[in-house]
Amino acid sequence: GQQVMQIPQYQHVQEGEDFTTYCNSSTTLSNIQWYKQRPGGHPVFLIQLVKSGEVKKQKRLTFQFGEAKKNSSLHITATQTTDVGTYFCAAPKTRNTGKLIFGQGTTLQVKP
Amino acid sequence: SQTIHQWPATLVQPVGSPLSLECTVEGTSNPNLYWYRQAAGRGLQLLFYSVGIGQISSEVPQNLSASRPQDRQFILSSKKLLLSDSGFYLCAWSRLGAMGEKLFFGSGTQLSVL
Numbered sequence: 001g002q003q004v005m006q007i008p009q010y011q012h013v014q015e016g017e018d019f020t021t022y023c024n025s026s027t028t029l030s031n032i033q034w035y036k037q038r039p040g041g042h043p044v045f046l047i048q049l050v051k052s053g054e055v056k057k058q059k060r061l062t063f064q065f066g067e068a069k070k071n072s073s074l075h076i077t078a079t080q081t082t083d084v085g086t087y088f089c090a091a092p093k094t095r096n097t098g099k100l101i102f103g104q105g106t107t108l109q110v111k112p
Numbered sequence: 113s114q115t116i117h118q119w120p121a122t123l124v125q126p127v128g129s130p131l132s133l134e135c136t137v138e139g140t141s142n143p144n145l146y147w148y149r150q151a152a153g154r155g156l157q158l159l160f161y162s163v164g165i166g167q168i169s170s171e172v173p174q175n176l177s178a179s180r181p182q183d184r185q186f187i188l189s190s191k192k193l194l195l196s197d198s199g200f201y202l203c204a205w206s207r208l209g210a211m212g213e214k215l216f217f218g219s220g221t222q223l224s225v226l
Contacts, residue, residue: 006155033214042202043156045214088155090215099146099171100215104155 004029004091006103014111019076021106023089030092032065032072033100038085046074046087079110114139118203118218125225131176131190133221135203138184143205145186146215147178150200162186198225 005024013019023032031050035043047056049065049072056063060083062075076083086107090100118135125131137143147159160178161169168178175194179187186203203218 035215042217042220043215045216048214090156093158099158099161099169101158102148102156 004089004101004103006089006106008106009104010107010109012109012111013079015081016078019079019083019108021074021087021089021108023072023074023103025070025091028069029072030069032069033090034063034072034074035088035090035102036085037088037105041085043088076108079108081110081112084108084110114205114216116203116205116216116218118221120221121219122222123224125193125223127195127225128192131188131193131197131223133188133201133203133223135186135188135218136184137186137205140184140205140207142183143207144213145180146204146206147176147186147188148202148204148217150202150220152199156202160186160188193225195225198223 007022011019031048033048034046036046037043047063049056049063052069053067054065060077064073066072072089074087086105088105089103093099093101115138145162148156149159150156158171159176162180165180165183168180175197176188176190188201201221201223204215206213206215
């Protein structure tokens with residue numbers, strides 16, 4: 001079945017450094033979503049990318065969807081301690097369904 | 113506004129005991145409903161998916177079952193728990209019929225089977 005691979009699994013950075021997590025699929029994705037899960041919490045929707053080559057920004061977060069719609073990335077500029085958590089990408093299992101397949105997640109630790 | 117309630121927050125159960133986790137959604141009609149499981153330090157695995165009352169799609173063979181007795185109620189059950197059933201269980205909803213609609217998650221249930 002469809003899989004979404006996400007790397008790295010863990011990332012430790014010094015506060016102020018940048019951070020990037022990558023998501024890859026062997027098949028073309030109709031769209032990709034990103035979620036953030038704070039320690040002890042539940043995943044919260046961040047953004048959805050639909051178009052080939054799309055780039056969206058939310059303050060210090062930049063989301064990209066590849067031209068072939070098979071990969072995506074989330075980049076955080078100048079991390080802060082509030083960025084700590086696990087970031088997941090997710091894509092529909094099949095077209096026209098709400099069933100999302102999640103990547104394994106990247107857990108970000110930020111040292112103050 | 114829409115809200116999703118999931119309970120209990122934590123549960124410790126012995127092996128072989130039954131399980132019932134409940135999830136309800138308020139403020140929306142005909143939602144898609146989901147049960148996901150998250151093993152410690154791992155990603156989210158889709159367990160069940162429902163588009164309507166009595167309509168359940170099982171995504172992986174397992175020791176669990178799901179039911180949707182009412183439009184906005186989703187229940188996860190087991191007759192006999194296994195050690196491997198331990199994990200963080202998350203209920204979620206999305207808008208019916210919308211491709212790629214975002215998921216709204218409940219606060220989760222941490223299940224420990226001992």
